[in-house]
Amino acid sequence: MIPEIGHFALILALCVAVVQGSLPIYGAAVGSSTLMSVAKPAARGQFLLVLLAFCCLGYAFAAKDFSVLYVAATSNSQLPLHYRIAAIWGAHEGSLLLWVFILSIWMVAVSFFSTHLPEAMRARILGVMGLVSVGFLLFMLTVSNPFERLIPAAFDGRDLNPLLQDPGMVIHPPMLYMGYVGFSVAFSFAIAALLGGTLDAAWARWSRPWTTVAWCFLTVGVAMGSGWAYYELGWGGWWFWDPVENASFMPWLAGTALIHSLAVTDKRGGFKAWSVLLAILAFSLSLLGTFLVRSGVLTSVHAFATDPKRGLFILVFLAVVIGGSLVLYAWRAPRVGLGGGFSIISREGMLLANNVLLVAALGSVLLGTLYPLFLDALDLGKISVGPPYFDTVFVPLMTPAIFLMGIGPLAQWKKTSLPELATRLRWAFAVSIVTALALPFTLGHWTPLVSLGLLLAIWIVTTAAVDLRERLAHADGSSLLGRLAAMPRSYWGMVLAHCGVALFIVGVTMVKGFEVEQDLRMNVGQTATIGGYTFQFDGTQQYKGPNYIAARGTFRVSQDGRDVTVMYPEKRRYTVQNQTMTEAAISPGFARDLYVSLGEPLDDGAWSVRLYHKPFVDWIWGGCLIMALGGILAVSDRRYRLAWRHKEADVPAATQMARQTVS
Amino acid sequence: MKPRHKRFILIGLGLIALAVASMLVLNAFQSNLVFFFTPTQVANAEVPKGRGFRIGGMVENGSLTREGDGLTVHFVVTDLAKRVPVTFKGILPDLFKEGKGVVAQGQLGADGTFLASEVLAKHDENYMPPEAADALAKAKTAGAQSSRTLVVNPR
Numbered sequence: 149m150i151p152e153i154g155h156f157a158l159i160l161a162l163c164v165a166v167v168q169g170s171l172p173i174y175g176a177a178v179g180s181s182t183l184m185s186v187a188k189p190a191a192r193g194q195f196l197l198v199l200l201a202f203c204c205l206g207y208a209f210a211a212k213d214f215s216v217l218y219v220a221a222t223s224n225s226q227l228p229l230h231y232r233i234a235a236i237w238g239a240h241e242g243s244l245l246l247w248v249f250i251l252s253i254w255m256v257a258v259s260f261f262s263t264h265l266p267e268a269m270r271a272r273i274l275g276v277m278g279l280v281s282v283g284f285l286l287f288m289l290t291v292s293n294p295f296e297r298l299i300p301a302a303f304d305g306r307d308l309n310p311l312l313q314d315p316g317m318v319i320h321p322p323m324l325y326m327g328y329v330g331f332s333v334a335f336s337f338a339i340a341a342l343l344g345g346t347l348d349a350a351w352a353r354w355s356r357p358w359t360t361v362a363w364c365f366l367t368v369g370v371a372m373g374s375g376w377a378y379y380e381l382g383w384g385g386w387w388f389w390d391p392v393e394n395a396s397f398m399p400w401l402a403g404t405a406l407i408h409s410l411a412v413t414d415k416r417g418g419f420k421a422w423s424v425l426l427a428i429l430a431f432s433l434s435l436l437g438t439f440l441v442r443s444g445v446l447t448s449v450h451a452f453a454t455d456p457k458r459g460l461f462i463l464v465f466l467a468v469v470i471g472g473s474l475v476l477y478a479w480r481a482p483r484v485g486l487g488g489g490f491s492i493i494s495r496e497g498m499l500l501a502n503n504v505l506l507v508a509a510l511g512s513v514l515l516g517t518l519y520p521l522f523l524d525a526l527d528l529g530k531i532s533v534g535p536p537y538f539d540t541v542f543v544p545l546m547t548p549a550i551f552l553m554g555i556g557p558l559a560q561w562k563k564t565s566l567p568e569l570a571t572r573l574r575w576a577f578a579v580s581i582v583t584a585l586a587l588p589f590t591l592g593h594w595t596p597l598v599s600l601g602l603l604l605a606i607w608i609v610t611t612a613a614v615d616l617r618e619r620l621a622h623a624d625g626s627s628l629l630g631r632l633a634a635m636p637r638s639y640w641g642m643v644l645a646h647c648g649v650a651l652f653i654v655g656v657t658m659v660k661g662f663e664v665e666q667d668l669r670m671n672v673g674q675t676a677t678i679g680g681y682t683f684q685f686d687g688t689q690q691y692k693g694p695n696y697i698a699a700r701g702t703f704r705v706s707q708d709g710r711d712v713t714v715m716y717p718e719k720r721r722y723t724v725q726n727q728t729m730t731e732a733a734i735s736p737g738f739a740r741d742l743y744v745s746l747g748e749p750l751d752d753g754a755w756s757v758r759l760y761h762k763p764f765v766d767w768i769w770g771g772c773l774i775m776a777l778g779g780i781l782a783v784s785d786r787r788y789r790l791a792w793r794h795k796e797a798d799v800p801a802a803t804q805m806a807r808q809t810v811s
Numbered sequence: 812m813k814p815r816h817k818r819f820i821l822i823g824l825g826l827i828a829l830a831v832a833s834m835l836v837l838n839a840f841q842s843n844l845v846f847f848f849t850p851t852q853v854a855n856a857e858v859p860k861g862r863g864f865r866i867g868g869m870v871e872n873g874s875l876t877r878e879g880d881g882l883t884v885h886f887v888v889t890d891l892a893k894r895v896p897v898t899f900k901g902i903l904p905d906l907f908k909e910g911k912g913v914v915a916q917g918q919l920g921a922d923g924t925f926l927a928s929e930v931l932a933k934h935d936e937n938y939m940p941p942e943a944a945d946a947l948a949k950a951k952t953a954g955a956q957s958s959r960t961l962v963v964n965p966r
Contacts, residue, residue, distance in 0.1 A: 382905070492821060504825060508832040515840065530847035530945065532865065534916075537843035541836050667901050669881030728905040747902035750881045756902050
């Protein structure tokens with residue numbers, strides 16, 4: 149009964165979404181306030197209905213209702229409760245429900261935090277989000293229903309993929325989807341602006357915080373996915389340029405470009421059409437990512453053949469969303485007009501270069517991800533594009549972008565003098581070069597890439613320091629603390645996010661340059677030394693987990709005769725799917741991770757073992773978290789809060805402006 | 812300079828940047844494509860010399876042997892028509908099993924042994940890498956199959 153309630157709630161949600169996607173947009177076109185006012189209650193009602201559906205599916209998992217096909221396919225009676233709940237988004241159907249659920253959360257958020265927007269704008273935004281929701285609900289209800297019954301009911305479920313039975317996997321997909329779907333807000337803002345014909349600095353100011361918040365979620369989501377791969381796959385790698393990873397990375401690149409281009413639109417009124425295009429791009433890539441990962445097309449393009457309706461729906465939906473918004477763009481964007489002019493050497497110019505580089509990087513990832521799929525779909529042979537491709541493309545594309553990242557904040561809007569910039573930055577440059585050249589020698593050995601990486605990281609930090617010092621010198625206030633506090637939070641947010649990038653680069657550089665890996669056979673009692681740490685293998689013991697049996701190894705780690713830690717890597721066998729899983733043991737540290745994973749059992753209790761010493765690897769994820777924190781700090785800036793508070797004063801002016809532009 | 816000239820310069824610079832980027836990308840793309848071949852294609856010498864590629868198929872039952880160092884392994888990849896001996900030094904992925912699908916990346920040695928640098932753990936729910944399944948299917952449709960003992964599922 150409960151699953152039917154959930155199913156019914158989805159059908160009702162679809163009806164509400166259709167109303168939300170049509171009446172307010174029509175109302176905004178004809179200027180009917182009554183029709184426009186439908187948007188808010190519709191968005192909230194839709195949220196409640198989808199929440200109900202989501203809870204129903206959660207209940208089916210919690211109550212082990214194996215008469216529901218999806219529950220039987222992705223969980224098992226022995227699976228612990230928290231993983232049964234996480235199994236809601238463990239496969240295709242449920243993750244679509246999560247997607248719609250998160251979309252409805254964003255809709256409710258927009259309905260609450262948009263009171264300062266002109267009514268027509270709000271109606272259009274919620275209307276567009278409603279249309280997106282229609283697409284997803286239709287998809288679920290027609291070809292991918294999570295509440296489909298299995299008759300007769302299964303005696304027990306087929307269990308969740310053991311790879312996904314991990315705390316990181318409980319939080320990773322919701323985080324990622326908050327980011328993906330969050331771009332639907334930026335997208336809806338863009339489409340609403342195209343529909344209404346009002347693309348001005350105010351539009352950018354409204355859509356900036358939404359975009360930044362979505363970007364923060366996406367940053368954390370991508371970082372968590374990478375962290376999960378690091379400790380769960382047992383290979384010690386943190387990024388494989390796998391299509392699944394690329395699918396989440398491409399919207400991130402587009403979102404990063406969008407944040408920077410919106411900054412120009414907000415402050416200078418430029419890049420309007422480009423911002424809109426990026427918003428469309430970011431959301432389209434989010435959609436593509438969702439479908440790529442969840443439709444099974446990556447494991448085999450011919451997966452579509454097993455269920456052609458599903459594949460067809462996805463292709464049509466993508467074509468309608470992407471094609472439709474691009475047509476709208478082509479039709480309306482010429483009216484948007486250009487922003488103020490600027491010289492090539494100016495902050496706008498540098499942000500433009502940054503955008504071009506980010507989009508070029510995005511294009512190269514897209515090519516490497518989709519080209520093998522195309523070839524395969526057309527039966528032209530099977531190829532794969534390996535990590536070396538992405539590495540060779542990314543370093544030269546990102547190096548100038550990061551170099552500009554240091555200069556950009558110091559450059560003036562509109563026009564800046566190159567010689568003057570050079571004088572201001574000469575110390576930062578000298579310090580970066582010298583440190584980057586000298587540091588690798590003290591660390592052991594010098595390679596060009598290590599120096600380059602350190603150079604970029606130090607460059608970001610030193611230029612940020614120069615910038616901060618200059619701004620403090622010009623700031624009002626007597627005490628240093630007072631002047632520090634007077635800096636706007638959006639500025640601090642930017643500095644923090646850029647420093648996050650620097651930390652990230654340090655992590656990547658140090659791991660790539662100095663990590664030590666050793667695969668070896670270890671007998672009981674044998675020791676091995678890597679990176680100054682001595683690992684002693686004390687054998688393995690058998691033990692039984694809730695839904696697996698495991699061999700647990702014991703490794704005593706010492707450094708210079710002092711005990712450092714004891715590590716317990718495991719080899720688990722999940723009984724339901726008879727799947728073996730490596731659980732690596734990781735001893736994290738500020739400047740290094742120690743990483744041990746068990747290979748295969750050999751004779752006499754010996755095992756093949758993989759040992760890693762990974763310097764600064766945690767800085768990779770630390771850097772990402774700091775980027776996200778920077779984003780949050782930027783969003784909490786006074787100017788956005790003021791926009792919230794002074795809604796009364798803002799609205800008439802904005803509506804007036806809207807009318808002028810339309811007429 | 813007039814604004815129009817500036818715009819031309821901007822556009823020109825953008826195009827140059829784009830051209831350089833595309834060249835970089837396509838060049839890297841060209842040299843890092845890894846092609847996939849079936850054991851039959853390897854036996855027919857259709858594979859590139861001195862360049863890495865992937866092979867896929869099934870790990871022949873009973874073919875896995877391990878050297879004394881516990882790390883170097885030998886096994887045979889077959890599409891049930893032709894067999895290719897493979898040598899790999901390292902730790903095999905969790906999903907590697909005899910009688911199951913496998914994909915390996917590496918180079919063909921002078922003696923016809925495939926020297927794998929990587930054995931891939933990618934899989935779908937049925938633990939058959941799609942490339943491997945494809946190789947089996949191709950060999951089957953080609954009618955080159957000598958034995959019919961296909962798909963032994965030890966589960």
